[in-house]
Amino acid sequence: MLTGSRTLLLLGWLFLPLMTSAQPPDSQCQECHGQPQLAKTDSSGGKISLFIDVESHRQSVHAEIGCTFCHRELARVTQWPHPPEKNPVDCASCHALEGRELAQSSHAELVRSDRPAGPACVACHGYHGVKASDDPTSRTHRRNINAACLSCHADQEVHAGSGVIVKAYQKSVHGRMMQEGQTSVAECVDCHGSHHILPADDPDSPVHKPQIPHTCGQCHAQVVEDYRTSIHGQELAKGVTDSPVCTDCHGEHTIEAPDMASSRVAPANVPETCGKCHGNVQLTDKYGLSADRFATYKDSYHGVANHYGRTLVANCASCHGFHKVLPPSDPASTIHPANLAHTCGRCHPNAGEKFTEGKMHVAATFENSPGVFIVRQFYYIFIGGLMVIFVAYIVIEQTGSARRRRERKGR
Ligand code: HEC
Ligand code: HEC
Ligand code: HEC
Ligand code: HEC
Ligand code: HEC
Ligand code: HEC
Ligand code: HEC
Ligand code: HEC
Ligand code: HEC
Ligand code: HEC
Ligand code: HEC
Structure with a gap:
């Protein structure tokens, strides 16, 4: 089915070959990024690999998309090595609908704020190896999406307070059956949605x-x-x-x-x-x-x-x-x-x-059940009285026997 956004996406897709000619080909990027040892040092002195596995890119939904369609800033580069990217890749530049939905969701607040855990698209989909959600190896496939959500929501730092509650899902009937491979049971997205996730007190939220x-x-x-x-x-x-x-x-x-x-x-x-x-x-x-x-x-x-x-x-x-x-x-x-x-x-x-x-x-009051009421009252008094007599009997019996013992000793 062609939804509006998908038609646009496909139209853009038709013009892609025309645009590609002006940009550096992927093979150029691969000259350096195809080398497994290529890495940069981060601020704390650690090594970050810059190796790109072309094979994983070729098996992704974006196989036909050149590197610089996502890495737009590098499209016009003429000097190598190129200057560093200033702005991160914007998935929503092509997937406008999902971008809008995410921007209106609970998760959008985080994308905008400076909290590091903000789930931009890559938090759920990854980036170079993106697969369609109906592919069982996709991170967003029914079988795998719970793990992606829990990677943040089981973490108390990210989601103060409710981490434990959310984690309980794994032990619920739905969570257990999912782990056993029965994918028709409810996972996070069935109850919360994927891009338009909202807090429970929002009237538009499915929860x-x-x-x-x-x-x-x-x-x-x-x-x-x-x-x-x-x-x-x-x-x-x-x-x-x-x-x-x-x-x-x-x-x-x-x-x-x-x-x-x-x-x-x-x-x-x-x-x-x-x-x-x-x-x-x-x-x-x-x-x-x-x-x-x-x-x-x-x-x-x-x-x-x-x-x-x-x-x-x-x-x-x-x-x-x-x-x-x-x-x-x-x-x-x-x-x-x-x-x-x-x-x-x-x-x-x-x-x-x-x-x-x-x-x-x-x-049982006198008005609604006189029978039960009277019998119950009778038993309260009767059993109460019985207890009093019983206790009195024991006390009398005990003092009596103590007196008899003293009298026997005295003799
Ligand atoms: C001549 C070698 C060379 C070529 C060709 C090259 N790169 Fe790079 N690229 C590098 C180096 C070196 C760095 C690390 C720069 C630094 O230390 O910040 C880098 C960094 C990057 C980064 C940023 C990584 C980060 O975390 O900062 C991206 C994205 C990138 N390259 C994409 C590309 C793309 C896309 C192409 C093809 C258009 C390409 N590169 C072509 C050498 C190259
Ligand atoms: C679907 C869009 C997309 C395509 C196509 C794409 N990239 Fe990327 N790439 C990204 C995103 C998103 C990041 C992560 C950037 C971030 O963390 O902000 C990234 C990160 C990188 C990095 C940094 C190292 C890393 O793994 O984080 C390099 C280098 C890079 N890409 C090179 C390439 C090359 C070379 C190609 C072509 C073979 C390519 N990219 C194709 C979206 C894409
Ligand atoms: C240059 C435009 C462009 C950018 C940028 C882009 N995509 Fe795509 N994306 C496409 C095209 C084209 C397709 C293939 C559409 C199809 O096959 O129906 C696609 C397919 C997808 C699909 C599978 C859709 C389906 O219906 O099977 C997902 C998921 C996806 N992209 C996620 C992302 C993510 C996440 C990012 C950022 C890391 C991203 N895309 C960046 C153009 C783009
Ligand atoms: C919180 C996790 C999450 C985030 C964040 C997220 N997605 Fe998704 N996305 C999903 C899930 C799960 C599905 C599959 C279920 C569905 O269709 O709702 C999906 C489906 C899609 C699809 C439809 C194709 C398919 O594979 O079924 C596209 C395209 C897509 N996402 C792109 C994006 C883009 C672009 C962003 C960022 C603007 C983004 N997503 C952010 C979880 C996420
Ligand atoms: C990268 C980390 C990350 C990922 C992945 C992620 N979330 Fe979140 N999510 C957050 C953070 C952080 C908040 C905001 C929590 C807050 O404000 O207390 C949030 C908010 C929410 C809320 C709203 C809670 C509220 O009361 O406002 C729901 C529901 C939610 N996420 C469900 C999901 C689901 C379902 C998935 C998977 C499809 C998912 N999240 C994936 C980090 C993440
Ligand atoms: C007033 C309390 C109450 C409400 C509201 C309620 N349930 Fe139940 N539900 C129960 C009880 C009690 C049982 C166990 C009955 C038994 O012992 O078999 C049950 C059993 C079930 C079962 C398993 C047995 C069966 O009948 O299939 C499912 C599934 C179920 N409920 C789903 C739901 C859904 C979905 C809703 C909302 C539309 C819902 N329940 C609303 C009390 C409730
Ligand atoms: C995506 C589909 C889906 C959604 C949404 C869903 N469930 Fe389920 N649920 C299942 C399946 C499948 C089973 C296991 C088969 C069965 O027993 O019906 C199940 C099992 C159950 C059981 C145990 C039934 C039993 O007899 O063992 C209860 C109770 C239940 N669900 C309640 C709920 C409630 C309440 C909600 C909403 C808050 C809900 N479910 C949402 C699919 C779903
Ligand atoms: C069967 C339906 C269902 C499933 C499956 C489900 N949730 Fe929920 N979730 C709810 C409902 C209903 C609420 C709202 C509770 C309330 O009213 O506060 C909720 C609340 C939340 C909240 C908000 C808690 C808060 O304190 O505001 C988060 C975060 C959340 N869920 C994440 C998840 C994640 C992550 C998963 C998957 C591991 C998941 N949920 C699976 C139904 C579900
Ligand atoms: C979340 C609170 C809540 C729970 C849990 C709940 N109820 Fe109710 N129940 C109500 C409310 C509120 C009404 C009726 C309001 C009205 O009459 O407008 C009601 C009405 C009733 C009535 C009809 C009373 C009358 O004479 O009109 C019965 C019977 C009843 N509930 C039994 C149960 C049983 C049995 C359960 C457990 C399986 C249960 N309820 C669980 C809130 C609850
Ligand atoms: C043995 C059967 C039985 C059990 C067990 C039972 N009820 Fe009832 N309940 C009845 C009958 C019969 C009536 C209506 C006649 C009456 O008022 O005695 C009733 C009436 C009610 C009403 C109507 C109240 C009103 O004021 O109109 C509510 C609410 C109710 N029960 C809730 C409960 C709850 C909650 C429980 C469990 C804690 C429960 N019942 C257990 C048989 C039962
Ligand atoms: C789910 C099954 C169940 C239902 C329904 C039920 N009962 Fe019972 N009831 C029992 C069991 C089991 C006993 C214990 C019998 C025993 O110990 O021999 C019991 C005991 C009793 C007793 C006390 C012992 C006796 O055998 O005299 C009374 C009175 C009673 N039930 C009345 C009722 C009435 C009235 C209703 C309907 C409004 C009702 N019950 C519905 C299972 C049930």
């Missing part, structure tokens, strides 16, 4: 919160379809950014399969993941929800068993679902009264109407 379902949806289309129908998805579409998107439940660079114990969506961790919001009073107040869903779940039979590692018991997602969560009032909800027998029945085969009658996880 800006409201954009995330779309970004993950490039590959997880079915999940996103389900998510969009859920209360969380519906609310997000209305602009409620307190509503969770994929990364609130799964993480970003730490995404794991649900069957990994360390996953945020593993059965043992789901209550914490949902509870982060549903146990947060400020948030639940704002949306008129009860704040004690997390606490009451933890107190429930299921909650206690889950806490002690019995992951077969129900967690939030077993009853509510995870991508299709709906309020109890919605007839399609797994926790709509008409569907409860079926929902509990997945694990309690004999669950009938009676089984699901009680309120599921609410704090």
Whole structure:
């Protein structure tokens, strides 16, 4: 497909042979730069090789481009050896589109500033051996690009603070599968883009919160379809950014399969993941929800068993679902009264109407569950009383036996 910029590039390409005649041929450069020992000394006295491997140049996308099309300053040189280059090669002089995108991205700030690590084009593509990104040996091929990004982002000096977070990608489900050679999984560029990379708080960034379902949806289309129908998805579409998107439940660079114990969506961790919001009073107040869903779940039979590692018991997602969560009032909800027998029945085969009658996880007050409330109060008093009597009994028994011992000694 010929995009606008590519057409221009190709047009320029047609005129290349005409222009070449006026410039020194590559063979001239090679006379000196083809010598392996050619080197210069840098300011600290070290040697920098100036040897250019023509073979690598010939195998690159720029094979047909003469040296001086990039090294423009040297195009009009007549004296050899030539004076040093004052300005570095500007890739964007031919690749204007990528140049513009980079100039508007997070990385542009660095190109302009004097920080040495600024990723100009060469940081990702290299320069003499540039290959098209669909070539598996290219530095920008799906298989290799993560390494290029991590060469800076795992480095705390370059990216203070988040280096560790980003590095975690390699251990995530996507990162591990990529290392195993499955290149259809997400790499840095699938989520962040390549030239137009922006911080997460920029609305145009693919990792800006409201954009995330779309970004993950490039590959997880079915999940996103389900998510969009859920209360969380519906609310997000209305602009409620307190509503969770994929990364609130799964993480970003730490995404794991649900069957990994360390996953945020593993059965043992789901209550914490949902509870982060549903146990947060400020948030639940704002949306008129009860704040004690997390606490009451933890107190429930299921909650206690889950806490002690019995992951077969129900967690939030077993009853509510995870991508299709709906309020109890919605007839399609797994926790709509008409569907409860079926929902509990997945694990309690004999669950009938009676089984699901009680309120599921609410704090037992006299108003909403008088039965539970009274029984619970009775047990608090009964067990409390029992403990007091028990302690009193031990004290009396101990002092009694001590007295008897003294009396025996006295005799
Ligand atoms: C007569 C030998 C000779 C020829 C011919 C020659 N160069 Fe050089 N080139 C050198 C030397 C020597 C240096 C190192 C100068 C210095 O110490 O800064 C150099 C430096 C360079 C540098 C800068 C490297 C740096 O890091 O400073 C570039 C780029 C370069 N040459 C490109 C070319 C190109 C393109 C051609 C062909 C048009 C060419 N040279 C032809 C000898 C030559
Ligand atoms: C696609 C553009 C492009 C082409 C074509 C190209 N160069 Fe370069 N060259 C660069 C860039 C970019 C640098 C790195 C400059 C920098 O670090 O600022 C570079 C660096 C160099 C250096 C410095 C040593 C080094 O390896 O860093 C020399 C010498 C050099 N080029 C010679 C050549 C010669 C000879 C040819 C032709 C065979 C050639 N270049 C073709 C883009 C190009
Ligand atoms: C003199 C113009 C010119 C300069 C300067 C230039 N390129 Fe290119 N570049 C081209 C041409 C022409 C092609 C081949 C286009 C094609 O085959 O569709 C190309 C191809 C590419 C491709 C592969 C494109 C594809 O669709 O397969 C990449 C990547 C690339 N260049 C990166 C760079 C980088 C990085 C630099 C700077 C180091 C650079 N270019 C400098 C002209 C240039
Ligand atoms: C942060 C890394 C990064 C930087 C910086 C970067 N690129 Fe790229 N570039 C990529 C990746 C990854 C791809 C392939 C994926 C895509 O097409 O988005 C790509 C694709 C391209 C392509 C399309 C051809 C191809 O190989 O698919 C061209 C041309 C290109 N880059 C040129 C440039 C130029 C010119 C610059 C500097 C202005 C630059 N890039 C800066 C990572 C980068
Ligand atoms: C040459 C080093 C280098 C390379 C290579 C590089 N980056 Fe960066 N990147 C940086 C630096 C430095 C920043 C700015 C950090 C800052 O301002 O704190 C940055 C910023 C970012 C940001 C924005 C962070 C923010 O909150 O503003 C993202 C996202 C990002 N890079 C992703 C990538 C991806 C994806 C790749 C690979 C395609 C990549 N980077 C390649 C050095 C690099
Ligand atoms: C599955 C999608 C995904 C992949 C793959 C991914 N990221 Fe991210 N990344 C995100 C999201 C989402 C955020 C935004 C987090 C937030 O809201 O602060 C983010 C944030 C970042 C930030 C900004 C951190 C900050 O403190 O501002 C950087 C830098 C970054 N990622 C780099 C990378 C690099 C490098 C890779 C590849 C090794 C990568 N990411 C892979 C989704 C991804
Ligand atoms: C470029 C495609 C791509 C993108 C983008 C992507 N993923 Fe994935 N993801 C995959 C592939 C492929 C797998 C492994 C196959 C599978 O299990 O579906 C996977 C696996 C997963 C798994 C583990 C599934 C399991 O059952 O083991 C989760 C969870 C996941 N991705 C979540 C996300 C989230 C959240 C996002 C967005 C932040 C995202 N993915 C973005 C391709 C992608
Ligand atoms: C409210 C929390 C939550 C949100 C939001 C969420 N997920 Fe999930 N997701 C889960 C839970 C919990 C599981 C584990 C279910 C299980 O145990 O099988 C899961 C499982 C998965 C799986 C693996 C199993 C499957 O169904 O394929 C993928 C892939 C996945 N999620 C991707 C996504 C994507 C993409 C998004 C955003 C559109 C998203 N999730 C949004 C909680 C969530
Ligand atoms: C990032 C915060 C967040 C996370 C994480 C989260 N939720 Fe929510 N949830 C909300 C918000 C905000 C609403 C509703 C807002 C509204 O009604 O406008 C909501 C609504 C709900 C509702 C509907 C309540 C009603 O009656 O309207 C249920 C049920 C629910 N969530 C269950 C879950 C479950 C189960 C999980 C974990 C798998 C979960 N949520 C994870 C924020 C979150
Ligand atoms: C055993 C099944 C079950 C489990 C486990 C469960 N819930 Fe519920 N949940 C229900 C039922 C049934 C309802 C609706 C009837 C009711 O209010 O008791 C409900 C209601 C809700 C509501 C609606 C709140 C409102 O005020 O409208 C939210 C939010 C909620 N649960 C969140 C959670 C969270 C978070 C967890 C995990 C910490 C969880 N649930 C665990 C069955 C369950
Ligand atoms: C994911 C499976 C699962 C789901 C769904 C589930 N439970 Fe359970 N539940 C269990 C397991 C496992 C036990 C422990 C049984 C045991 O120890 O014998 C349990 C125990 C219980 C207990 C206490 C012990 C008992 O057997 O009386 C009650 C009450 C209970 N569940 C009610 C419910 C209700 C009501 C629902 C639906 C709203 C429900 N459960 C949904 C798995 C589940």
